[in-house]
Amino acid sequence: MQKAVYIILFLFFSQLALATNDDGILINSIPIHFKDAKIINKYSTRIPFKLVDRLIVIEGGIKDQKGNFIIDTGSETMLLNKVHFKTYPFERKQKSTTGVIDFVDNLFEKKINKLSLKEFTLHNRKSDIIDLSHIEKSKKIKLLGIIGFSILKDYEVFIDLYLNQITLTKIDSLGNTLSKEVYLEKIVDSIDFKLKKHTIVISGYIGNEKVKFGLDSGAEFNQIHKRVSKKVLRYFYPKKRVKLIGASKRKIEVLYGNLSRVKLSDKTYFGPMKTILTSLYNMNKAFGTHLDGILGHDFFLQKRVIINYKKEKLYFIKYPLVR
Incomplete structure (x- = not known):
């Protein structure tokens, strides 16, 4: 290491x-x-x-x-x-x-x-x-x-x-867009999510194991809760240890690496994503959730995403070319 x-x-x-x-x-x-x-x-x-x-x-x-x-x-x-x-x-x-x-x-x-x-x-x-x-x-x-x-x-x-x-x-109170002509791009898939307070909670899989993710555009790296099962952690490949600096400047050490085999539906799956292994205990306690991980920057890097909070739905737009 x-x-x-x-x-x-x-x-x-x-x-x-x-x-x-x-x-x-x-x-x-x-x-x-x-x-x-x-x-x-x-x-x-x-x-x-x-x-x-x-x-x-x-x-x-x-x-x-x-x-x-x-x-x-x-x-x-x-x-x-x-x-x-x-x-x-x-x-x-x-x-x-x-x-x-x-x-x-x-x-x-x-x-x-x-x-x-x-x-x-x-x-x-x-x-x-x-x-x-x-x-x-x-x-x-x-x-x-x-x-x-x-x-x-x-x-x-x-x-x-x-x-x-x-x-x-x-959008209106039901989540319908007030304009019917917004996107020229093609929607290729959609998934449902649950809104827990303000947190978007998505059900998915890592390998064959069911997990719950929070979706967060402000997370620079994906996160996996260090207390998830070993069957999930075998798809996390650590590279090095890094130290995070929090709000009060207190530092904690975590593992940084790549997470593979993430899938949200039969059509929606991901290549390896940069991820840290850390504790989500405080967040789960504060929000009353039981998240196994957070999907951040690499999620949005691999998927063009439309978020509809009222309908509790994510829509995925087709990339015009393969990255």
């Missing part, structure tokens, strides 16, 4: 169980604008993104602040970086929150009266305020915040790592 090395992964915010709280300060209109967003029609917009290491990052701005936002299906709320919003009023939350490595304190919360996505406008959305400076520093970007479930759930979300763009289409 190779010598341990230090890495900082975006795992902490991907698996936050944020405490709910009705308190907050309603502030004046603060529109959020995303750079180079293209309006497809009245209900749909397409936003280009860049990959920073293995994170989906879009450029945008809030008032006089310009910077970057991470798209993270694993985050419950919208998060703003305390470093860049010190002058805005906010209130301390009443509870702490649980991260993948440890507990996180000093959460703050505020309400945004108006959030604009080009022609889309959302009202009275809560945003949690937290110090994201360690992610900002490690990724070498100006990080304004993280866009999570509380924003994404009202749209059908097409994450396309082939063209490096995300398409958001407004």
